[in-house]
Structure formats: structure tokens, C-alpha cells
Amino acid sequence: MGEQQGGFSDDERAAVAQRAAELRSTKGLKGAARLAKELEACAAAVEALEGVDREVAARLHVLVAEEAPQLDPKTWYGFPSYARDGEVVVFYQPASKFGTRYGTVGFQQSARLDDGPMWATSFAVLEVTDEVEARLRELVRRAAG
Template sequence: MTSTDSSTSQGFRAEERAAVEEHARELRTEALRTSRADEAAQEARDVLADIAGMSDPDRYGMPAHALDGSVVCYFHSAETFTARYAILGFDDRARLDDEPMGATSSGPTEVTAEVEERIAALVARAVG
């Protein structure tokens, strides 16, 4: 017996077609996740290689921290920018408004344990 029902005219019922389409979407999503993960891993390897080539004072790199997708604080290496000082800077979205004139950037001359602790506290306040 030949069926002329439109739901089976292409070989699959509507539910079967929906299941196949859903599976295809899942496969595409997984492929995107995998390629993004591979890209992120390669980027991390590249960054680590760049950091390994820096001198000790600038080995901290140029990290930046974001809040709601916008950079709030950043670090510019003195060596990279051929400058006298490294610069730790904060954008106006940083939450450092507890003083009438808060510093929006500073130029650490060396990164000691005390300076590192102070930077960590400022970054935590800025993005927290």
C-alpha cells in the first residue's frame, strides 16, 4: 500500500525529521565548542611562550580584568612599551570611589610581595 500522507512523503514523519534536525544542531554545537576550546588552548600556549621570553620584571605580562565584558583594569609592561615604569591602570568602571581623588593608574617600579598584595586587593575591589 502506498501512502500519500504528506507527513511521510519525504521518508520521515515530522517527529523523526525534528529529531534528526535536533541531533544535527547538537553536533554543530559540540563542534563549535571543540574548535573554541582548541583555539583557546592554542592562544594560552602562545601567551605562555611570549611570557617565557620576557625579562623577569615584565614576566607578569599584560593582564586585564573585565567587568560585564569591558576592561576595568590593565597592566602595561614597561619593557614592552619601552617606558620607565610599568602601568597598572583602572577604567572609570572600576569600583575605587572611596576617596575624593583616587588614583586611576600607578607605576610600580618593582613587584614585591607587598606590591603584589596591594595590586590583588585593588583588582578585587575594581571588579568585585
């Protein structure tokens, strides 16, 4: 992560600035125009990635389209994300965003993954194998439920 200043790292401040830019880019847009702009931004976020980050994000994009087409692609703090009624359900946080060891597929509160008193909401992904893809498909399907 970048330098700490005022409680936030440089990377964290950049993510907040990115989120503000995302909100400005769709201000005043409604319906199909807003969805098209958000889809374009999501696709661009995936395309901007490299290596494993790009592979995972691209595969997640396809899996969401196939398993949960009711979720709308968008970006969220620069992450490729998928939302229901404007609320993010699932997203990919690339390792390159904060210089971490691995990227994660994460699920927000609106994801329907509840399983007793405790459940995982974030999954490290080092590569997309058949087993990983099958697990992600199942998680996305449940989350979008």
C-alpha cells in the same frame, strides 16, 4: 617612544594595529571558544615579556585568578588584561611596550575604586615585593567588586 608621524608615534600606531588584530582574532567566536582564545592570547602576552615586566604581569595574572576569578583574561592593545562583561577592569602596561622607566598596573572606568572626589587608577611597579603584592590583591579585589 618612536617617531611622531601624523599625530601618533610609531609605538602608538603599532598598539592600534595590535588592537585591531586582537578584535579580528576573536571575530565570530562566542562563549567558551572566545574566552579560551582570549585566555590564550593573555598568557602569550605575559610569556612574551622579559625581566621585571614578565614578573609583574605573571604575578598579576595569578592575583586576578585568585582574587577576582569572575574577570576574564584577554589582551587589550597587547597588554595582559582582565575584563568584566567584555570591559577591561585591570591591565598591565609593560615598560618595554613604550620604552618607559617602569611598567604600570592600571584600572579602567569599570573598576570600582572610587574613593571620594579623586583616586589613583594607575600604579608604577618596579618589583613585586610582599607589600606590593598585598596592595595589588586589595586593589584587584575592590576593582572587581
